[in-house]
Amino acid sequence: EPEVTQTPSHQVTQMGQEVILRCVPISNHLYFYWYRQILGQKVEFLVSFYNNEISEKSEIFDDQFSVERPDGSNFTLKIRSTKLEDSAMYFCASSEQLANYGYTFGSGTRLTVV
C-alpha cells in the first residue's frame, strides 16, 4: 500500500535554529498538508498546499513557517528560529484530487527544541 514518508523520525534542535522537515507524499496525490500535535493535545492543522501554492493556512502558520515543494516528490516544512513551544509531532499528509477521502498521514517527525 502506498505510504507517505517523513524524515527524520526524530529531530532535536537548539532554540533559535532553523529546521526542515521532509515529506514524500504518495506519488499521484495532488494535495499536501502539514499538521502539528503538541504532546498530549489534539492534532492541529497548519497548512495545505496545492498546485505549488498554499491553499489555506491556520493562525499557527505565521512568518516563522514556510512550505515548499522543491522537486516533483518532496514536500518540506521549514521552521525558522525555532522556539521551545515548537516542540511537537509534525505530520505530513496527502490526498488525491477531489477524492474527499481521509488523508494518508505519514508516521510523523518528533521535533524537540532545547
Added chain:
Amino acid sequence: AQTVTQSQPEMSVQEAETVTLSCTYDTSESDYYLFWYKQPPSRQMILVIRQEAYKQQNATENRFSVNFQKAAKSFSLKISDSQLGDAAMYFCAYRRRNTGTASKLTFGTGTRLQVTL
C-alpha cells in the same frame, strides 16, 4: 468555524466486549465528511472509518461501525469484539466537502481507549 468535541478523555473495555466512543460536532455546512482516526503508541495516524454526510446509511468496516445522527450532529464509533491491538488514542475529525481546494481536517481532543484482559 467547525468544532469537534469528544467528551470522553478515557475509556476502558474488556477484550471481546463492545465499546462506543462519542463525538459531536458543530457546523453550518450541509455536505461534509466525518472520520475516526486511530493513533497507537507509535503516534501514526491511521484512518479507521469515514462517513459521508449525505449518506444516511451508517458506515461499517469489519468490527468498526458508526452511529451517524446528522440532525443531532453526533458521530459515535462502536468497536465490537475488542482486541488488545485496539488500544490507542481515537480522534474524531470533520472535513467539509472538497470544493476544489484542499480542505483541512478539524480534530477532536481524542479518547484514549484501554483494552483489558
